[in-house]
Amino acid sequence: MEHLDIVVVGAGLSGIGAGYRILTELPESTFAILEGRERIGGTWDLFRYPGVRSDSDMHTLGFPFRPWTGKASIAPGEEIRQYIEDTARETGVLEKIRFRTKVVAADWRAAECRWIVTVEDEQGRHDISAQHLYLCSGYYDYERGHDPQIPGIDDFAGEVVHPQFWPEDLDVSGKRVVVIGSGATAVTLVPALAKDADQVTMLQRSPTWMVALPSVDPVSTRLRRVPGKGADLARWWNVATSSAFYEFCRRAPRAAARVLHKGLARGFDQAAIDDHFTPRYKPWDQRLCVVPNGDLFKAVQRGHASIVTDTIETVTPTGIRLSSGEELAADVIVTATGLRMLPAGGARMTMDGSPIDLGNRFVYRGMLISGVPNLALCVGYTNASWTLRADLSSRYLCRLLRHMREHGYTSFVPVAPEGLTEKPLLGLDAGYILRAQGEFPKQGGADPWVMRQSYVPDRRTALRADVTDAMEFGTTPVRPGSPVAVGG
C-alpha cells in the first residue's frame, strides 16, 4: 500500500494553499492532494450560475504568497478559478494533485500510527496510508444543495433550477424568472439574469443586510502600485477596513443599520427600505451581502427586477402563490435557498473502526480536533475572506509538524480539559449553519479552544503560539506496510 507523510483532501483555495505551505515549509515530506473533481478550484469550479463572483475582496481572498493582480477587487468566479489553477501550476502544487480521486473513508489506526484513507478513483476503491490527514474539503455538500421542501414545486410546469447545478444551456431571454432567496447567491443572480430576462423577481421570506461597494476599489488599486510592498499594503488595507466595519456592526448595531440604510436612501423610498431592506437580525449576525457597484439596486430602480418580501403558500403550475394572496407568474424558478453543510467532505471518519463523533468534540485553534490524532481541518472566516484563516491554518500545521520532526514525535493529539464551555463553531445565525451545527465540532470558551473570527490575533497564534499547549505527543513508530484488519 502506498504511504505518504501527509494526505490533503481537496484542491480548492484551501488545498492549493496547503500544498504551497507543505512544499515550502516541509520540503522533505511526501504528500498528495486528493481531489474528487476533474478540475481545480472547488467552489469556484462548481458554481457557474450567471454573474457568479466573490463577495469579499480578492486582495484578501487571494493567496498572500501569490497576490491577486486582477483589476477588480470583487472578481468573477471563472477568473478566481483560473487564478487558483495558475497558482497551482506556478508553485509546483499542480503535480501533487490527483484528480477524480474521492476520499470515502479515513480510519485512524492507533497501533500503526497512521490513517488508512479509502479512495475511489479510476482503479476503483483502494486504500492509501498517511501519517497525517489534512481536510481541505470545504464545508458543504457538492452533490446536493439545501432542499427547503417548497410546497407544490413538483407541479410547476416551467423549469426549476438550483444555482449549484446551473444548466449550461439555460436561456432566460424573454422569460419571467423568480429567484427564491435573499443571500449572496440571489443578490448576485438577480441583476445578472435581469440583463436578458423579461422580468426577474427576487422573492425573499425576510430581508438581508446589504452594502454597495465598488467592484474596483480605488484605494487598493493605488496601494498596489507602491513598489515592493504594494500587495501587502492592499491586503492589510482590506483586512483593516473589513474588520473595522465588522467590529462597528457588532458593537453599535443601530448605528451600523443607519449607515447601511443611508446607502439606500437615494434610490428607495422609506416603505421599500422598511419592507425589503430591514432584516429582523442585527448587521453581521449573518454574513453581510456585498452588492458590487449597487448592481442589484440599479436593476430594481430601472424596473428590470423587483423584490418581493413574502412567504410562499404554494407553487402552482404557472408560478408562485404567496401568503398575501399575490401570484407571481413564472417561466423559471431559481431556488437560491442555500447550501447543505457537510463535514469532512462526506468521508466516513473512524478511529480503529469506531465512528468519530465530530459534534461531541472541540476544535483546537480552529483547526485540530480534541481526541483525534494527526488530523487537521482547514476552515476559513465567516466575517472576512476565507483564505486569510485557511493560510494561517496551513502555516500552523507546518510549524506543528516541524516541531514533531525535531523532537522525534510521530503523533499529536489535542486534549480538551473537563468542563470546557461549549459554543457553536461558527458564530453566525445563518440557516445553513444552524441546520448543521450538531455535525460540526464545537469551540470552547478559552484558548486554545476558541475559534476567533479575527485575523490579527489569529496571525500571532499561527506564527508564534506554543504548539505543545494542551497537546500530547506520541512516539509509536509509523507502520507503512499492509494494514492490520479492524472491525467497523
Ligand SMILES: Cc1cc2nc3c(=O)[nH]c(=O)nc-3n(C[C@H](O)[C@H](O)[C@H](O)COP(=O)(O)OP(=O)(O)OC[C@H]3O[C@@H](n4cnc5c(N)ncnc54)[C@H](O)[C@@H]3O)c2cc1C
Ligand atoms: C457561491 C459562493 C461564493 C463564495 N464567495 C466567497 C467570497 O467571496 N469570499 C469568501 O471568503 N468566501 C466565499 N465563499 C466561501 C468559499 O467556499 C471559500 O471562499 C473557499 O472557496 C473555500 O475553499 P476550500 O478550498 O476550503 O473549499 P472548496 O472550495 O469547497 O473546495 C473543496 C474541494 O474539496 C473537494 N472535496 C470535497 N470532499 C472531497 C472528498 N471526500 N474527496 C476528494 N475531494 C473532496 C471538492 O471537490 C473541492 O474541490 C463562497 C462560497 C460560495 C458557495
